[in-house]
Amino acid sequence: MNAQGRTKLNQTPEWAALGKHREEFGDTHLRRLFADAPDRGTAYTLRVGDLHIDYSKHLVTGETLRLLRDLAAATGVAELRDAMFRGEKINTTEDRAVLHTALRAPRDAVIEVDGENVVPAVHAVLDKMAAFADRVRAGEWTGHTGKPVKNIVNIGIGGSDLGPAMAYEVLRSFTDRSLTVRFVSNVDGADLHEAVRDLDPAETLFIVASKTFTTIETITNATSARDWLLTELRAGQEAVAKHFVALSTNADKVTDFGIDTANMFEFWDWVGGRYSYDSAIGLSLMIAIGPERFREMLDGFHLVDEHFRTAPAEENAPLLLGLLGVWYGHFFDAQSHAVLPYSHYLSKFTAYLQQLDMESNGKSVDRQGDPVEWQTGPVVWGTPGTNGQHAYYQLIHQGTKVIPADFIGFAAPVQDLLPGLIAQHDLLMANFFAQTQALAFGKTPEEVRAEGVPEELVPHKTFLGNHPTTTILADRLTPSVLGQLIALYEHKVFVQGAVWNIDSFDQWGVELGKVLAKKIEPVLTEGTGGEQLDSSTAALVSAYRSLRGR
Ligand code: F6P
Numbered sequence: 001m002n003a004q005g006r007t008k009l010n011q012t013p014e015w016a017a018l019g020k021h022r023e024e025f026g027d028t029h030l031r032r033l034f035a036d037a038p039d040r041g042t043a044y045t046l047r048v049g050d051l052h053i054d055y056s057k058h059l060v061t062g063e064t065l066r067l068l069r070d071l072a073a074a075t076g077v078a079e080l081r082d083a084m085f086r087g088e089k090i091n092t093t094e095d096r097a098v099l100h101t102a103l104r105a106p107r108d109a110v111i112e113v114d115g116e117n118v119v120p121a122v123h124a125v126l127d128k129m130a131a132f133a134d135r136v137r138a139g140e141w142t143g144h145t146g147k148p149v150k151n152i153v154n155i156g157i158g159g160s161d162l163g164p165a166m167a168y169e170v171l172r173s174f175t176d177r178s179l180t181v182r183f184v185s186n187v188d189g190a191d192l193h194e195a196v197r198d199l200d201p202a203e204t205l206f207i208v209a210s211k212t213f214t215t216i217e218t219i220t221n222a223t224s225a226r227d228w229l230l231t232e233l234r235a236g237q238e239a240v241a242k243h244f245v246a247l248s249t250n251a252d253k254v255t256d257f258g259i260d261t262a263n264m265f266e267f268w269d270w271v272g273g274r275y276s277y278d279s280a281i282g283l284s285l286m287i288a289i290g291p292e293r294f295r296e297m298l299d300g301f302h303l304v305d306e307h308f309r310t311a312p313a314e315e316n317a318p319l320l321l322g323l324l325g326v327w328y329g330h331f332f333d334a335q336s337h338a339v340l341p342y343s344h345y346l347s348k349f350t351a352y353l354q355q356l357d358m359e360s361n362g363k364s365v366d367r368q369g370d371p372v373e374w375q376t377g378p379v380v381w382g383t384p385g386t387n388g389q390h391a392y393y394q395l396i397h398q399g400t401k402v403i404p405a406d407f408i409g410f411a412a413p414v415q416d417l418l419p420g421l422i423a424q425h426d427l428l429m430a431n432f433f434a435q436t437q438a439l440a441f442g443k444t445p446e447e448v449r450a451e452g453v454p455e456e457l458v459p460h461k462t463f464l465g466n467h468p469t470t471t472i473l474a475d476r477l478t479p480s481v482l483g484q485l486i487a488l489y490e491h492k493v494f495v496q497g498a499v500w501n502i503d504s505f506d507q508w509g510v511e512l513g514k515v516l517a518k519k520i521e522p523v524l525t526e527g528t529g530g531e532q533l534d535s536s537t538a539a540l541v542s543a544y545r546s547l548r549g550r
Helices: 013-025 030-036 062-074 077-086 100-104 119-137 162-170 189-196 216-233 237-243 251-257 280-289 291-310 317-331 349-361 393-398 424-441 445-450 455-461 479-500 508-526 535-547
Strands: 045-048 051-054 151-155 180-184 204-209 244-248 264-266 336-341 379-381 405-410 469-474
Touching (some): 045 317, 051 479, 062 317, 062 479, 100 479, 151 189, 162 280, 180 189, 216 244, 244 280, 251 264, 264 280, 336 349, 349 379, 393 424, 405 424, 445 455, 469 479, 508 535
Parallel strands (some): 204 244, 405 469
């Protein structure tokens, strides 16, 4: 029991049953599991919308899956899910509802927070975004000098950057290629410098994206962007209205910055930053791909929301993927989870998932504030194949670590590849299928010897296999499929947080660094207050100051 009388996860009978099952499972090999059940490759699959999900290459049997579902039932995953969809304040440490699902709910849905239906406001903002995006795309939004805006620079960080930046890359082939769209996040001035150095300020629109409108990186970059623009245009404050819009929940701070609230696109405190890119935070993306495509993407999210909310446990993909992560994290001591997309357009996908997963589930106390005694969120990492194959896959194949991995691929290449390049897609996908096959089944010493390999090299050329993977295959990478994929991961993360009994929707862990940076800055610039620093930081700060000639 924890202090609040809730049975701790590792004291439940379901956890104990999984522990016993793990012992019995031992080092059962995927070769054996496939030999025992020849239909495993078709039986252990799920279909959700356009996503074909193959989980046959996991270290599980039907019994494992049953025990994991029992654990989900015992830990109240479905109840918490229903509470989330109902708009209850399940983010208890911030006393907030968690309603990113309302952002993609249909117009006639009714979802209440504090007795008020939030869906009309969601659609009002989407409509306002669409009208604005259409004006920009039609060349009707003109800047201070009367030139149409052609360059869009989104300034934001974390959830106010990663979502639209990732989705812009993913959906590049759906974007208006006559627009230049860039994303600035880092407080390192190099980021803004590189983003604007070749742009005509008269044709540039800055979108300042910040839920709180207090994030130091974003406000600093936005202030520098404003200085650049006004200096280059030799204009006064009146030019700001034509070149800056804000995406925020904080109208007062937006006004303080000098942006007219008529040019503000609103969202709400029940949208977490890392769950926000289908809110107003997606404005840059909507301008790039157009409102219709953006709505297709929202429909993709909604499809998976409905699947998660209604599908029975046996067929519920986010539930299954979440539970597999619980299985490996605690019972196989897996520390990380690789996401390996076989699509160049998904180059920022894993970086996006890092915030989604690690900021949500990187917690070490439970909802009641007691220390957890089990693994929580994994380190999420990965880059697109095939590049990774020539870099770090060696460690996944022959290293000593358990690294469950997701492989994501598409049957058809994106629509506007040069014709000569379309043939390359089969080679890409041959690698995609080969990798999960090699990881699962490996190569035995006998197989290596049969190839005439000298005995002393046999251990080096042997692949133990038994590395678990999920394969997600879709027809093609469309806005809807992107929405489906993101919602799948959002709900997977939710499931894990629910089982682990942690608050997946706060992020107190980022605060300390922010506070300390504020204290250190005057030490760097003015040289005062250094005596309060620890000896390591004090020496580093002093070295920095002397290198800067201070
Ligand atoms: O890094 C912490 C964090 O609060 C994230 O959760 C959030 O996405 C990011 O900062 C940006 O916050 P804001 O949108 O308020 O500028």
